[in-house]
Amino acid sequence: MNLPKMALVKQQFSSQKIQDVESHLVQELNNHLPPLARGSTVAITVGSRGISNRVEMVKTLIEYLQSKKVSPFIIGAMGSHGGGTPEGQMEILHSLGFSEETMGCPVLTSSDVVEVGNTPHGHTLYCDKLAWEADGIIVMNRIKLHTAFRGPNESGLLKMITVGLGKAKGANQLHRQGPEKMSATVQEVGGSFLNTGKIIAGIGIVENSFDETAHIHVIPPDEIIERERELLNVSKDYFPRLPVDKLDVLVVRNMGKAFSGTGMDTNVLGRTKIFGVPEPSTPSIKRIAILDLDDGSHGNATGIGLADFTTEKLYQKVDRKKTYLNCMTSTYVQRAMIPMILSTDQEAITMAVESLASDLPEQLRIAVIENTLHLEKLYLSETLLPEVGQTVSVQTEPESFTFDEQGNLTFFT
Template identity: 40%
Template sequence: MSSAQQPSSEARGSSWGPFEAVRGLRPGGVIPQVTPIRRLLSDVPTSADPYAEAQAALEPLRPRIAPDARIAVTAGSRGIHDLVPVVKAAVDWLKSVGAAPFVIPAMGSHGGATADGQKEMLAGLGITPGSVGCPIEATMETVVVGTLSDGTGIHHDAIAAKADGVLLVNRVKPHTDFRGPIESGIAKILAIGLGNHVGAASLHAGGIPSLGGNIEAAARMVVAQGKVLGGLAILENAREKTAAVELLEPDGIAGVAEQALLQRAGGLLGRLPFDELDVLVIDELGKDKSGAGMDTNVIGRCWVHGIPEFESPSIATISVHSLTPASHGNASGLGLADVIPARLLEQVDFRVSYVNALTSGAGGARRSRLPMVMEDDEATVLAAATMCGRRDWSELRLARIKDTLSPNELMVTPALLTEVSDRFDLEITGPARDLTAAGRLGPWSDA
């Protein structure tokens, strides 16, 4: 919703009276000051050069690349730290063996389910003809390459279908909606991402219980067409940096090899250092942070079936305060929050958000619901604390993070500091300070 569509807080006038009541209520006292802390991570595998590692991983494909072959290289997933260098490595390597590579979006319904919208999203991720050294071609058109046992058509990007080969690039990680042998990775980018809007919608239509199996079956069906060269699988560590880049052969996609990568990725995933919180304050959500806006593996919420589905962490209330510019108004996952400030609502493009939600099925419906809306950041935090169930706010277990890609840099209240002193993996990085100032969240540093 643009500022032109949404009246300012001054124009709303008396309709915002309840927020002053929240400020006056303060049932638990006052919000304690917060202290910045950092989680210390040791023995974290890290790629020294993702570009070089990606190029080396591609060498087994050399005998399979015909001169001047048009090879489609996928790009699309958000929040991948080294997406640009890995995609560029693939493009440069393909050129070096005589191919004619080009990049195609593999984004399902994102970008408002338009080709131009998906190109715009790729540009927001740093993927442009100039940055990767090749053309970017996009379409929403698909071809049907087969059907599942229940009659669901398997759609495949029309440009990819006409190419001489397809090289998939994606991060392998636990999915934000379900658990299974194959979750988020190479099979998903092939089945969902390259299915474009209609393909993503058809695979999601059966609901989350069938999604994992549908992804596996659809990916194998597309691989059987014979044009998939393989997938560059990116694993990331708990510092959100690349841990490894490996080639997944076509017969390993949606198979044992991809299952093994998923198990490794799950062990590397960054998580909050606390299992129980009263309030989690998140500065930003966005499609560049997670496909779900906020990584459900970090916040412990899924809401696909209306209730939290992950055992930990347990967080009573969550406030989210802004939408990332790279989301282009797509507020997917906003329903995972409990309270937001009005300025976040003004950043939402409801058309783009609802196209994504409608494609995602039941999970999209629940995650697109609006949280409680407060006047500003201060009122938002006060509302979250009021509803968290903690009677005495001097004992409030509140943590603040920038986004769910950054769970190792936090600000915490004194009730959590007592645990920090007992943890070898946590350290204090600055002095205590007020969480909000003049109605807005305070800065992360004193600089």
């Protein structure tokens, strides 16, 4: 088949970032963390997302608290991820660099929650039992667009309270509301939990388009809702997108939890696969081929159902139990459905092109990306090059798709 020739291009994104993350965080803590009683215990939430510099930030926070004669500990706060078990979540924490040896404090996981109250509309406030038994909790999370719902509060500190601390029960309760009510539910549950007085502070992180730390803010509990809304708008300005809105084929080399909660960010794909909810009008992509699953996802292939074609190597890495639990908890079961499985990258890409039944396949609109998080560099078919704006520079002359002897795509290698 005559596939289009592809050129490597580079997008120009804002490169604003914090140069010294540790010093910046210490300054924020000095300015905004309230005084804590000597000998008190503080739980620090750590989730499963691949947040840049998080190990350094958590380590800095721990050392700061210890210098104030406070006893911190890390609590795994990740809903149903890791198979929803303490062992699975501990495996994720260790893989991210969080252990008692590296952090200098206890690292704990639990599936037990306690009910600590109710919201005005009858939602239950769930909290990880170990975290609730602490004298206080510091919630830390990245603030960004969510992959399933829209609203003034999306992914961030309130969602960490609702789902991270709420574990599987909190996640189930949230997702049962449906996408149209999830932002309001996060606000209500998170806000009601803040009223318990258990949250000492929130640490909100915003990353730039290069997955680098651009903002760190230590936020008092009574300001978390409004400050998170402001930082969500900031994050939208950084959000990396494809340089064109319409594609015939998108090839994604790698998916996984390190790149998005859905393995592939729905905001990049223009697909949500939520039954009964219309798909976004842009971007519009006719076929998606996903080639591999990142090892850091530990077999969780949530989001594979967003694609149309995949490979045998990816399928062999899928842990169905972890994947199904994640999708059952979210209620978005379509995201666990397996696409057509081909033996190699080459066959998956070729099949995606053939499925369009084009008389001129060499003129199709195709893009190849490493993953949906890192979009600075990507390959575009030569037919797309006249459409890109001044923020995109062409790095190479158009070249044919290249594969190794095993049929693996060699772009980005």
